[in-house]
Amino acid sequence: xxxxxxxxxxxxxxxxxxxxxxxxxxxxxxxxxxxxxxxxxxxxxxxxxxxxxxxxxxxxxxxxxxxxxxxxxxxxxxxxxxxxxxxxxxxxxxxxxxxxxxxxxxxxxxxxxxxxxxxxxxxxxxxxxxxxxxxxxxxxxxxxxxxxxxxxxxxxxxxxxxxxxxxxxxxxxxxxxxxxxxxxxxxxxxxxxxxxxxxxxxxxxxxxxxxxxxxxxxxxxxxxxxxxxxxxxxxxxxxxxxxxxxxxxxxxxxxxxxxxxxxxxxxxxxxxxxxxxxxxxxxxxxxxxxxxxxxxxxxxxxxxxxxxxxxxxxxxxxxxxxxxxxxxxxxxxxxxxxxxxxxxxxxxxxxxxxxxxxxxxxxxxxxxxxxxxxxxxxxxxxxxxxxxxxxxxxxxx
Ligand SMILES: Cc1ncc(COP(=O)(O)O)c(C=O)c1O
Numbered sequence: 538x539x540x541x542x543x544x545x546x547x548x549x550x551x552x553x554x555x556x557x558x559x560x561x562x563x564x565x566x567x568x569x570x571x572x573x574x575x576x577x578x579x580x581x582x583x584x585x586x587x588x589x590x591x592x593x594x595x596x597x598x599x600x601x602x603x604x605x606x607x608x609x610x611x612x613x614x615x616x617x618x619x620x621x622x623x624x625x626x627x628x629x630x631x632x633x634x635x636x637x638x639x640x641x642x643x644x645x646x647x648x649x650x651x652x653x654x655x656x657x658x659x660x661x662x663x664x665x666x667x668x669x670x671x672x673x674x675x676x677x678x679x680x681x682x683x684x685x686x687x688x689x690x691x692x693x694x695x696x697x698x699x700x701x702x703x704x705x706x707x708x709x710x711x712x713x714x715x716x717x718x719x720x721x722x723x724x725x726x727x728x729x730x731x732x733x734x735x736x737x738x739x740x741x742x743x744x745x746x747x748x749x750x751x752x753x754x755x756x757x758x759x760x761x762x763x764x765x766x767x768x769x770x771x772x773x774x775x776x777x778x779x780x781x782x783x784x785x786x787x788x789x790x791x792x793x794x795x796x797x798x799x800x801x802x803x804x805x806x807x808x809x810x811x812x813x814x815x816x817x818x819x820x821x822x823x824x825x826x827x828x829x830x831x832x833x834x835x836x837x838x839x840x841x842x843x844x845x846x847x848x849x850x851x852x853x854x855x856x857x858x859x860x861x862x863x864x865x866x867x868x869x870x871x872x873x874x875x876x877x878x879x880x881x882x883x884x885x886x887x888x889x890x891x892x893x894x895x896x897x898x899x900x901x902x903x904x905x906x907x908x909x910x911x912x913x914x915x916x917x918x919x920x921x922x923x924x925x926x927x928x929x930x931x932x933x934x
Contacts, residue, residue, distance in 0.1 A: 541829075542585075542586070542587075542826075542829070543833070544585065544830060544833045544834065544837075545583075546582045546583075546833075546834070546837040546912060547912050547913065547914065548912065549581075549912050549914060549915055550581070550583055552581065557579075558577050559574045559576060559577035559579065559581075560574055562577075563890055566890070567884050567890045568884070569884055569885070569890075572884050572888055572889065572890045573888055573889050573890065573915070573919050574890045575889055575890060575891055575907050575908045575909075575911065575916070575919060576890050576891055576892045576906075576908060577892075577908070578714070578776070578863075578864075578865060578892075578908055578910075579775075579776075579779055579781050579910075580776075580779040580864065580908075580910035580911075581910060581911040581912065581915070582779060582834070582837070582910055582911070582912070583779070584778050584779045584780055585778070585822075585826065585827070585830040587821065587826045587830075588778060588780075588818060588821050588822055588827070591817055591818070591820075591821040592814055592817055592818065595813070595814065595817045596814075601813060604813040604816060606633060606810065606811075606816070607816070607820075608628075609820045610633070610816055610819050610820050611628045611631055612628075613819060613820045613821075613822075613823035613824060614626065614631060614787060614819065614823055615628060615631075616823060616824070617823035617824075617827070617828075618757075618759070618772075618789075620825075620828060621747060621828060621831070622746065622755060622757050622759070622760075623760065624757050624759040624760055626759065626789055627791075630789045630790055630791050630796065631787055631788070631789055632787060632788050632790070632796070632799065632800055632803060632809060633785075633786070633787050633809065633810055633811045633816075633819075634771070634786045634787060634788055634803070634808060634809070634811070635784045635785075635786065635808055635810070635811060635812075635815075636773070636775075636781075636784050636786050637742055637744045637771045637772075637773050637775070637786050638664045638668065639786075639808050640740075640769070640771045640786065640788050641664060641665065641668050641708060641740060641742065641771070642668045642671075642672065643799060643802045643803055643806070643808060644706065644738070644740045644769055644799065645668055645669060645672045645674055645706060646672060646802050646806075647798045647799050647801070647802035648705055648706050648738045648795070648798065648799075649672075649674050649705040649706050650705075651672070651673040651674065652673070652674070652675070652703070653674050653675070653703050653704075653705045653706075654674060654675040654676070654677045654701065654703045654704045654705070655669040655674050655675070655676060655677065655704070655705070655706045655707070655708060656677045656678075656679060656695070656698050656699060656704050656706070656707040656708070656737065657669075657676060657677070657678060657679070657707070657708045657709075657898075658678075658679050658680070658681050658690060658695075658709070658710070658713075659678045659679075659680050659681065659897065659898035659899070659900045659901070660680075660681070660715055660716070660867075660894060660897035660898050660900045660901035660904070661708075661710050661713070661714070661715075661897055661898060662710055662714045662715070662742070662897065663896040663897060663898075665708045665710065665742075666898055669708075675703070677698045677701065677704055678898060678899075678900075679691060679694050679695045679698050680898075680900040681713075681716070681900070683858075686856075686857075686858060686859065687716070687718060687858070687861075688713060688716040688718045688858075690724060690727075690728070692727060692731070695728070695731060696731050699731050699732060699734075699735040699737050700735050704735070704737055705736075705737060705738065706737060706738045706739075706740060707728070707732055707737050707738070707739050707740065708740050708742065709725075709728060709739060709740065709741050709742065709758075710742050710745075711725065711741045711742065711743055711746070711755075711756075711757075711758065712743075712745045712746060712748075712749060712755060712861070712862035712863060713745075713862070713863075714745055714863055714865060715863075715865055715867040715892070715894075715897050715901070715904070715906045716858050716860065716867050717858065717859075717860020717861055717862050717863040717865055717866070717867065718860075718861060718862070719749045719753040719754065719755060719756070719861040719862040720756060721756060722756045722760075722761070725741075725756055725758060725761055726761055726763070729758065729761050729763050729764045729767070729768070730763060732767055733763050733764075733766070733767050737767070738767050738768070738769065738795065739758065739764060739767055739768045739769070740768070740769045740771070741757070741758040741764075741768060741769070741770045741771070742771050743755070743757060743758075743770055743771060743772045744771065744772060744773050744775060744776055744786075745776055745862055745863045746772060746862075747776065747777040747831055748776060748777065748834075748835065748838065748862055748863055748864055749835075749861065749862040750835060750838075750839045750842070750860075750861060750862065751839075753861040753862065755862065757770060758770050759789060759791075765791045765792060766791075766792050766795075767792070767795075768790070768791070768792075768795075769788055769789075769790050769795065769799060770788065770789045770790075771786060771787070771788045771789075772786065772787060772789070773785060773786035773787070774786075774815075774818055774819055774822045774823070776863075776864075777822070777827075777831055777834075778818065778822045778827065778830070779910075780815075780818050780822065783812070783814055783815040783818050784811065784812060784815055785811045785812075785815030785816070785818050785819045786811070787811075787819075838864045838909065838910060840913075841864070841909040841910070841911075841913060841916060842859065842860060842864070842866060842909050844913070844916075844917060844920075845866050845907060845909050845916065845917075845920050846859045846866060848917070848920045848921065848924050849866070849868055849920065849923070849924065851924050851928055852923075852924055852927045852928045853928070854872035854873065855868055855869065855870060855872070855873075855927060856868065856869035857869075864908060864909045864910035865906050865907065865908055865909065866906065866907045866909055867904055867905075867906050868904060868905055868906075868907065869903065869904050870903055870904065870905055870927070871902075871903035871904070873927055876893065876894065876895070876902055876903045879903070879905070880893055880905075882926060882927075883905065883923065883926075886922075886926045887919070887922040887923045887925070887926045887927075888919075888922060889907075889919050889922065889923060891905040891906060891907050891908075892905065892906040892908070893905060894906070907920070
């Protein structure tokens with residue numbers, strides 16, 4: 538019998554010399570080159586050894602030329618979607634794409650015209666806004682509200698917004714970044730129903746779908762029958778396998794007409810492929826070995842999240858959103874003064890670089906997001922420094 542691999546997420550692995558954005562961009566973004574970084578949403582935890590070995594093996598061959606999209610890649614994606622998400626995916630629905638954000642931008646260009654509007658639920662991952670604006674479309678924002686510490690959708694407002702004739706596309710972050718909400722089937726069904734009723738195409742960004750903590754489950758839009766005619770679902774190995782630098786993502790589009798519109802746009806801008814190492818990674822990661830890695834990773838991350846939330850709750854006046862999904866913790870620092878002052882204090886007193894809420898739209902102002910995908914020996918002392926700084930501050934001061 539094969540020995541089970543136990544993954545080590547505790548050892549600190551230096552990223553020095555790898556040009557990791559999370560580290561190298563600290564001076565530029567935070568004005569302090571040695572502040573400890575918990576911002577960019579990649580992990581400071583190693584990708585599994587079997588994946589590293591597969592990449593090395595390919596690198597051993599000295600020719601890195603044009604590489605076809607071989608069946609094994611699509612077989613792996615289909616296996617993963619069935620095994621991990623209970624979704625039957627037909628190989629014909631799949632299109633490879635360099636990144637999920639590329640696919641968002643392509644969908645905007647394929648399904649809307651300049652001057653049209655794109656609906657979204659904020660706060661949400663910044664490129665939902667920037668891709669819309671850079672493509673000269675308007676954002677129609679339906680801010681989420683908080684009930685019992687979790688984000689909820691204001692369906693009355695959403696319905697009115699989707700009914701506006703200029704709204705042609707909705708971008709849905711499923712699960713939600715930054716709040717870590719794993720949307721329920723019923724909730725997604727309602728979003729789908731409203732989009733279908735008003736002729737709005739739904740883009741479901743499911744990049745965080747593998748990182749969902751028990752007892753919650755990821756609900757993919759692929760399993761909502763009414764979505765078949767109107768949806769694009771995007772996923773990637775980026776988050777789950779700490780492989781964002783490999784740029785290996787894909788979309789799943791059931792409707793033939795939408796698929797053809799999306800693919801024409803991909804061809805127009807020549808963005809219908811993944812580089813050769815990304816192909817190796819997709820093929821290898823989405824496998825039983827990858828599923829085992831993911832299971833162990835989730836155990837580690839869930840405990841990190843629990844410990845971080847437990848610590849942050851010691852700060853009077855801080856609202857902490859305990860995530861159901863993602864390795865990110867979203868916290869409301871608004872009682873501690875203007876966000877610029879909090880930002881400075883986090884950097885200069887607590888020595889931590891967090892993602893500022895403005896990146897997620899106006900509704901995020903005053904909030905900060907902590908990336909918990911770090912070894913505990915690094916993460917917890919950093920959180921303790923935040924607690925020491927803000928726990929000692931009177932809210933309002
Ligand atoms: C919701 C969401 N979508 C997309 C991305 C980026 O994906 P990619 O690197 O494939 O463009 C991120 C990264 O943080 C994300 O949180």
